[in-house]
């Protein structure tokens with residue numbers, strides 16, 4: 001039990017150090033711009049199809065499921081705005097972040113883990129290349145930037161899914177649907193939700209990199225690193241979400 | 253008067269937890285010399301040269317490279333020393349997300365800033381030709397055989413024109429003919445670039461060909477030292493066992 005606690009504190013200390021190092025290296029030139037762009041592309045490319053499908057289905061299903069309830073209250077006209085609100089505030093950010101946790105955090109964990117195991121990270125170090133800067137900083141920045149963009153994309157796809165779902169029983173043009181949505185949307189529905197996605201992205205990149213960078217030797221540890229990265233990143237998404245909701249509740 | 257050694261390690265200790273790996277290593281590498289280190293698997297040969305470049309932190313002892321005490325250097329100064337060291341890893345450690353060309357370019361660009369594209373290209377071709385693999389330039393590491401990987405790793409080590417090259421088992425896992433080619437390569441690099449090297453190996457043919465001097469590592473200490481011919485004649489049973 002004490003050993004267990006000791007491990008937790010040890011881990012927490014190491015993660016903190018790892019995070020501090022990110023901010024320290026972030027502002028030290030030279031900036032690895034090309035690797036950063038490449039990583040942004042990788043993040044987007046890997047998840048775009050998945051996010052398109054899930055985003056669409058979320059909007060569609062949510063509309064179909066909510067219609068009967070709203071019909072009971074005679075509030076069917078609220079359907080578009082209600083669905084898009086839940087999408088923008090909660091569902092699209094969390095679902096997108098979870099997909100990224102599954103796809104990106106594990107990918108980073110496995111990639112860096114295998115680089116560690118096959119001494120590629122050591123090889124960078126002896127070539128006087130800062131592996132943390134080249135591998136970790138670029139990846140964390142890429143996820144921090146890309147996850148919010150992917151979430152906004154998922155918002156749109158989700159709303160479109162809602163439109164398709166609405167038109168199974170009703171009939172409304174796409175233009176009217178969207179203007180109806182936008183009309184009921186306030187800045188405060190959108191803004192906090194976007195802010196928290198930056199944190200989702202940051203922690204997805206951070207956890208994936210941490211697990212991979214600190215993989216122990218041996219090929220088995222690559223799998224372990226990837227697996228632990230997914231678990232920890234998904235968990236962190238929920239925890240950040242909870243904190244974000246409480247904070248927004250407090251301040252607005 | 254004897255010239256100053258390029259590398260001098262004295263009284264080096266390193267343990268991993270309870271596993272005491274190095275227990276007082278002393279060695280020197282002279283200018284232009286190829287020093288071979290022999291030793292059983294797990295005797296700490298790789299750890300020794302990793303301490304040398306600061307990949308592994310030594311517990312105790314002095315490590316001097318070009319008269320600089322490596323163990324107390326800050327990161328920037330350490331990197332400066334690393335710039336003149338080529339390191340060939342036991343399993344190549346090629347960046348497997350990059351092609352052969354990118355592997356070399358990446359290393360070179362970080363080493364020498366502001367090189368023109370043509371200069372880089374010339375240096376890459378030169379390095380690849382000196383390991384006899386110019387045709388592999390656009391291959392990915394996964395498409396290379398074990399021996400080819402080792403040769404590319406060697407090309408990556410020499411492309412920065414290092415003064416010191418550390419070879420970690422350059423011939424392990426290769427057939428005798430390819431091994432001999434690699435040994436010849438090591439010799440020609442020594443002549444061409446006037447490098448000083450440490451060569452870790454289990455391959456006695458390689459040790460015989462490349463080594464100006466041989467050390468044998470046993471239980472974390474240097475147990476025997478001499479030229480191939482001297483050690484071959486050794487009466488010590490344990491030393492002799494390497495030469496059968």
Ligand SMILES: Nc1ncnc2c1ncn2[C@@H]1O[C@H](COP(=O)(O)OP(=O)(O)OP(=O)(O)O)[C@@H](O)[C@H]1O
Nearest residue numbers: 268271273291292293294295296297298299300342
């Ligand atoms: N990073 C590490 N963490 C813990 N133990 C290590 C580490 N690196 C090496 N060791 C231990 O140090 C000892 C020596 O390892 P080293 O890799 O130097 O052996 P070697 O002489 O190079 O053997 P081989 O010929 O098989 O490569 C081994 O017992 C190994 O378990």
Ligand SMILES: [Mg+2]
Nearest residue numbers: 297298342420
């Ligand atoms: Mg070794």
